[in-house]
Each structure stands twice: as C-alpha cells, then as structure tokens.
Amino acid sequence: MRKHILIVLVLIGLVVAGTVAYLAWPDTAEIPIEQVQGARPNITAPREQTLPTVKVADVVGWQNGAKPVPAAGLQVQPFAAGLDHPRWMYRLPNGDVLVAESNSPPREGGGITGWVMGKLMAKAGAGVPSANRITLLRDANGDGVAETRTTFMTGLTSPFGMTLMNGQLYIGNTDALVRVPYTEGATTITATPELVVKLPGGGNHWARNVIAAPDGKTLFVSVGSASNIAENGLAAEKNRATIWQVWPGDKNWRVYASGLRNANGMAINPTSGNLWTVVNERDMLGSDIVPDYLTQVSFGDQFGWPWYYWGGYTDTRVQPTNPALQQYSKRPDYALGPHVAALGLTFANEVKLGDRFAQGAFIGEHGSWNRKPVSGYKVVFVPFADGGFPAAKSKPVDVLTGFLNADGDAQGRPVGVIADKTGGLLVADDVGNVIWRVSAAR
Secondary structure, three states: OHHHHHHHHHHHHHHHHHHHHHHHOOOOOOOOHHHHOEOOOOOOOOOOOOOOOOOOOOEOOOOOOOOOEEOOOEEEEEEEOOOOOEEEEEEOOOOOEEEEEOOOOOOOOOHHHHHHHHHHHHHOOOOOOOOOEEEEEEOOOOOOOOOEEEEEEOOOOOOOOEEEEOOEEEEEOOOEEEEEEOOOOOOOOOOOOEEEEEOOOOOOOOOOOEEEOOOOOOEEEEEOOOOOOOOOOHHHHOOOOEEEEEEOOOOEEEEEEEOOOOEEEEEEOOOOOOEEEEEOOOOOOOOOOOEEEEEEEOOOOEOOOOOEEOOOEEOOOOOOOOHHHHHHOOOOOEEEEEOOOEEEEEEHHHOOOOHHHOOEEEEEEOOOOOOOOOOOOEEEEEEEEOOOEEOOOOOOEEEEEOOEOOOOOEOOOEEEEEEOOOOOEEEEEOOOOEEEEEEEOO
C-alpha cells in the first residue's frame, strides 16, 4: 500500500513540476505588436496552448495623486472619483452622464476551472460583486468636474449599455433588454423596468451593449459568446457571438450580424451612417494572434467565429468543422493587436482634442491576460480617411497611457469612452474607480 501511495505522490509531483515549468516559461510574443495592427496585420502561425499563458497586471490603484499620462498637447483630470467599478457611460441630451457601475454576475460552475477563473478575475480587479447600479453625474458649470452625483437606478442585473430613444431609456442587463420612461433633467428613476426582449445570459462575456440605430426605430444589441471557441458545445452559443437588431415597439428581434466573438463598443460612423464595433477575439493561440479588431458591420455579415478568424484562417481546435463557411467569413477592417481587450468605442465628431484627433475613432483597451508581454491597458485613436474607413497604413495612436506603473502593476484599466457636452473625452476606469476627462491642453 505504501508503495502505491509513493507512486501516486511521485506522479502528482511530476504533474505539479510540469505545470510550474510551463508557467515559468509561457508563450512569449515573437514579433512586434505593431506588425499585428492596421488594415494588413501579420497573421502568423498559431501556437496552440493546452494551458494558457496567464500574464495579467496586478491591481494597485491610483496612489499619491498618480493619474494617467495623456498624449502631447492633451491634459487629464478626474471627472468623478470614488465610484464602484464604473464600466460604461452614456451622455443624456442635457449633458448629464450616466455611469453603469457593474461587474460580472456570479459565475456558473465550480471545480478547478471555476477556481482559476475566480483567481484570475480577482487579480485583474474584477473580483468584486456587481453594484448593479446606474449613477448620474452632472457638471452644471462646465468646468470638467462633476459636482453632482445621484443614484439614478438600482435593482438591475449587471447593467452595461444605455441609450435613449423616443422618450424611453433602454438598458442592457446581462440577460435582458429593459426600458423605463425618461424625463429630461431627472436625477433618479424609480419605475420598474419593462422587459423588451430576453437576452442569452450565463457563461463568459456578460456585458450587453445597446445603441440606437440610425433609422430611429430599432436598436442594436451586442451579445458576446459564452466561451472561447464553443468548447462547451454549439448549443450553448445559440444566438450568441452576435449583434441583434431589436424592434422595441413590438418587442421583436433578429440576428443582424454573427461570428463576432465578443463585440462590446458599438457606434454609428458619422461619415457613412453605418454601424461599427470593436471585437475581442479568441485566446490560447499564442501571444502574436489573434488580433482584436475594429470593423464596419452590415446586415448578414458573418465574421467566422468560432471556426475562422481574420477572414478565413481556420481554428483547427473547433469541432465539428464548418468548411462551407470559410469563403463567407468577412475580414475585419482594422486590427488593434492581439489580446488588447478592446471594449470602448466612440467616434471623434463630438470630441475636441485638436486636429490630430479630429477624424477617427477612440478605443478603450482594457488590457490582456493571455499575452506576454501584456498589451492594451490604454486608450488609443485610429485615424480615419475620407470615405469613412481607417487611413491606409495607419497604426493606433496612444491617447492615454500610464495605466500600468513602472513595475507593470495596474493603477487602472480603461473601458468605456464617450464625449462630454463640452468636447472632452471621458474614460471609464473600472479598476481605478474613476471617470477621467481628457481635454486639449491650455
């Protein structure tokens, strides 16, 4: 019996030693990240991982007056501080700013996978319970600091996207699109939210964004995948990894576009009037791929997930295969780099940061966990050319950095980005619990 126990202990020791050895030498990027950015990124061969590269910045918060670093010619200050995991923002017509203080609902399942996920989320600053609250911030005198803060709505379920249409405020809960009547200038709403349509919940990618379509009658709602590459079966991904189009009047919907692993930020391009989105691509194919991206989205588009990425590259891990889809997988318009976790998106038409940032899109990159070295953890700008598409050969331009300190620890992590009523750029920092305001230097 002792011999059998000894053998088992040796085997366990070998497994532990192998795991430690692997974690000590995770997959490391072999090419500069700039090569995996822009309209023509270098898509290198995948390096499949049984155990993922885990490299995420430890959270330390903003200490001793520290703050992010703006690009030359810009300045930054807190618009509001002391919030509880602020993820997303929406500016009302009177200039008030709604902030969704929100986080993932309790994760399903347990065991080793659940334990690892919990540890990773805690390390990244996402382990706190969701406040399930929308807060209203008001800067009445226009000095770039919100002097009024009120609890606007409570009792929500991991709320994220918010948009106003035809006198109704629509809110993307993790499992439902709901609405309440809105009166301009209101600082609180106590009405019980009305269900518009149910949304798939559970699994990964809990955030549901919502924006008004240009037709003034429908809404676009993003619904991320439940997993990385449908490893829990395709049935669990029904109507997920999609953008929905919703008719709130009669509470109907359809899938507008699919194959989008996790679309978060959505915005209407002011030049073309077309829908654009940023998308988080898949993990565990190495530190050099797959790039997260910015792209235009039209009705019926299919971007390949889970079978294909970047316009037809095959992910051989996905079973069953789907060869008929390959030729129809749309290639995204612009690569942002691997694992940057692009979440926020707003176009520059209402932002006044000078000529350098006058035509293009601002993107909040929350930061990687599956890449060495880390990527993202900043706000970038993608320059656009005439015609409503990113400028040829352009690369993302840093707008707000310094979310990682000199030791590589996370002082904050940017998410949503919007323009305020005076043309400043507001940035939701869900780890630093701050809304930052970027403006042109005086």
